[in-house]
Amino acid sequence: KAGVTQTPRYLIKTRGQQVTLSCSPISGHRSVSWYQQTPGQGLQFLFEYFSETQRNKGNFPGRFSGRQFSNSRSEMNVSTLELGDSALYLCASSLAFGQLAQTQYFGPGTRLLVL
Amino acid sequence: SQQGEEDPQALSIQEGENATMNCSYKTSINNLQWYRQNSGRGLVHLILIRSNEREKHSGRLRVTLDTSKKSSSLLITASRAADTASYFCATALSGGSNYKLTFGKGTLLTVNP
Numbered sequence: 001k002a003g004v005t006q007t008p009r010y011l012i013k014t015r016g017q018q019v020t021l022s023c024s025p026i027s028g029h030r031s032v033s034w035y036q037q038t039p040g041q042g043l044q045f046l047f048e049y050f051s052e053t054q055r056n057k058g059n060f061p062g063r064f065s066g067r068q069f070s071n072s073r074s075e076m077n078v079s080t081l082e083l084g085d086s087a088l089y090l091c092a093s094s095l096a097f098g099q100l101a102q103t104q105y106f107g108p109g110t111r112l113l114v115l
Numbered sequence: 116s117q118q119g120e121e122d123p124q125a126l127s128i129q130e131g132e133n134a135t136m137n138c139s140y141k142t143s144i145n146n147l148q149w150y151r152q153n154s155g156r157g158l159v160h161l162i163l164i165r166s167n168e169r170e171k172h173s174g175r176l177r178v179t180l181d182t183s184k185k186s187s188s189l190l191i192t193a194s195r196a197a198d199t200a201s202y203f204c205a206t207a208l209s210g211g212s213n214y215k216l217t218f219g220k221g222t223l224l225t226v227n228p
Contacts (some may be wrong), residue, residue, distance in 0.1 A: 004157075008171050016143075033215070033216075035216075035218075036122065042218060042219070042220045043158075043203065043218035043222070044218075045216065045217065048215060056215045059213070060218050077118050088155060090158065092158075103148075103160050103163060104148075104160065104216065106150075106157040106158040106159070106160070108156055108157040109155075109156065111155075114135060
């Protein structure tokens, strides 16, 4: 079974631009979460989606948004990029949403550099 | 703020030795998970331990959880050079979503051949 895939793997943008990152979960997985990883702040939760609905959101400004499609693929968008948005963006998928503990499977990440 | 804090921040050992990493957290959890990350790449799930469990094993990995002390430890036995990576603990809060994990800053493990 193919793992979580993220595209693109690397991206260079300039301040003020916007960017869209894509994540395809493992086949059959319906929950997708996004995380930002930086050397200073570590791994931080952005948001999670299940059945095309955002179920949880982290403490990020409104410039960060996302969505999930009917095939469970997810995209996240960052508008008006700032230098501090340079990070590794990781997507993770799980089978379902709910209280039962489920393993999250992470993709390789998209490394974004904002100049 | 970080829920989980790993200790030590960095650990260097020789191949064949055991490596122990600790994680402390602040609030009640539903479960605690350990992940490995190789050099800025994606995270690999190692083991999940639920709040009502005290110890779990997976191959050369042993995880303990002490909810009274709000701490967990990850033991890697007979380490190999390929175990060189950053190790993170992540917590899913009690009553919260299991998919909103809060990660610590990680322990960088270096296993010297």
